[in-house]
Amino acid sequence: MTASLGTTSLRTLTLALDPATLAELGVSGPAHLLGAASTDDPMCWLRRGQGLLGFGEITTFSARGPERFADAESWWRELLGEARIEDSVRMPGTGPMAFGSFAFSKKSTFNSVLIVPALVVGFADGAAWLTQLSIDGTVxxxxxxxDLFRETAAGALSPSISSPLSSAASEECSMPSEVSAGTVRSGALTEEQWMQSVSAGVQAIAGGGLEKVVLARDVVATFPEPLQRVSILQRLVDLYDECWTYGVRGLVGATPEILIKVEGSMAQARVLAGTLDREDEPAGSSGFADAVLGGSAKQRQEHDFAVRSLTRQLAPFATDLSFPPEPFILELPNVWHLASDVTAELASSNGHLPSSLALVAALHPTAAVCGTPREDAGELILELEKMDRGPYAGPVGWLDGAGNGEWGIALRGAVLEDAHNVRLYAGAGIVQASDPAAELAETWAKLRPMLQALGLPNHP
Structure with a gap:
């Protein structure tokens, strides 16, 4: 575990942003501000024109291993212990807050991080605000x-809040607006090797004890010209507005799945499992997804495993837990999913409600990204995938000082490994009825958001 700390306590000041100030600077919303900050490496959590953007890093936490969540929670509590907070807005995401990304596996070599930005700009329910944070004695x-907001909106962040990637980003070229000259190659496994792993997963399930395993694969996209991270985020915001577009350092993506959202005593989650490629839709057909996806015993079984997994792990933290008896069809630009929204009234323990990060630690990994039983599925994943997932399928999102937070599962995403190489990930839920070729096709459908954001065709 490592942590970067300043010399004094954390200080935060949150102010409401009135429409006149936004209009004066020409800021129509977070997507516009994201574009204005193209010389920096903003942290991002946006959906439907609402969310949070963070600029700069004033202190960070990083860790690996099975205690990464507990260590992060301890670090955050210690940071808050002597914090001096002024917050006239008092909404989720105001006051002290941090963006985070955690490795999928406790055995991963990837560093899980919490990052406290120097400036946060938030948009929610018609309101806008900004928070300045410091830990160097600055009040x-x-x-x-x-002033800091005006500099940010003008696209010229001051050096005092630049991020480790900002100097590199300033030298990067914009992504091509249409088709790029990038190439895509297999990652840890070729398509044939991955389908063999799927067959091995099906055999393991048929052998008994294992109900479901989620197997992922990676591909690597390489570009002759340097990429610009902000352009990727902008495309994702534009194309996948129904998803949560996230960006934490080199991790970018647009996830349709929320692991947990906490506002006060209420918690929510969105469970996705069961997928149908929208390219398979016949022209002029209505009710196609309901009939094919909703009527599939295999897809319904996969979804049921995921819902039962999450509710079983969430139940000890709740006084009331509810979810619909039937999933609904979630329509996204690339696929349909079977989806269920779970809500819970959180239980107090010794006068304290569990924080969003504490719930993340309890819930991750769900059957939607790991399998059932999850310990057995996790071991099989390490054996069959032949790769370190890193942050893929791990929790990504934010938390504040009041315990609120939104944590998605890092799906439909990629890691920018350097200025020219991007590693993309996608997975599929494997049950006994799975067909390797069909599961491979599903991964290409799930890779489509990132391939589109990179200006690449769906299938090489």
Missing amino acids: PTAESAL
Whole structure:
């Protein structure tokens, strides 16, 4: 475990942003502000024109291993212990907050991180706000916070809040607006090798004890010209507005699945399992997804495993837990999913509600990204995938000082390994009825959002 700390306590100042100030700077919403900050490496959590953007890093936490969540929670509590907070807005995401990304596996070599930004700009329910944070003795004021916001909106962040990638980003070229000259190659496994792993997974399930295993694969996209991370995020926001577009350092993506969202005493989750490629839809057909996806015993079984997994892990933290008896069809630009929204009233323990990060630790990994039983599925994943998932399928999102937070599962995403190479990931839920070729096709459908954001064709 490593942590970067300043010399004094954390200070935060949150101010409401009035429409006149936004209009003066020409900021129509978070997507516009994301584009204005193209010289920096903004952290991002956006959906339907709402969410949070973070700029700069004033302190960070990183860890690996099975205690990464507990260590992060301890670090965050310690940071909050002596924090000096001024917050006139008092909404989820105001005051002290951090963006985070955690490795899927406790055996991963990837560093899980919490990052406290220097500036946060938030948009929710018609309101907008900004928070300036410091840990070097600087006392945020209304004037300094607004000045920092104006610099950000103008696309010229001050050096004092630049991120480790900002100098590289300033030298990067914009992504091509249409088809890029990039190439795609197999990652850890070729298509044939991965289908063999799927067959091995089916055999393991048929042998008894294992109900479902989620197997992922990676591909690597390489470009002759340097990529610009912000352009990738902009495309994802534009194309996949129904999803949560996330960006934490080199990890980018647009996930349709929420592991847990906490606002006060209420928690919510969106469970996805069961997928149908929208390219398979016949022209002029209505009710296609309901008939093919909703009527599939294999897909319904996979979805049921995922819902039962999440509710079983969430139940000890709740006084009331509810989810619909039947899943609904979630329509996205690339696929349909079977989806179920789970809600819970959180239970208090010793006068305290569990934080969003504590719930993340309890819920991850769900059957939707691992399998059932999850310990057995996790071991088989390490054996069959032949790769380290890193942050793929791990929790990504944010938390604040009041315990609120939104944590998605890092799906439909990629890791920018350097200026020219991007590693993309996608997986499929394997049950006894799975067909390797069909599961391979499903991974290509799930890779489509990132391939589109990179200007690449869906299938090489």
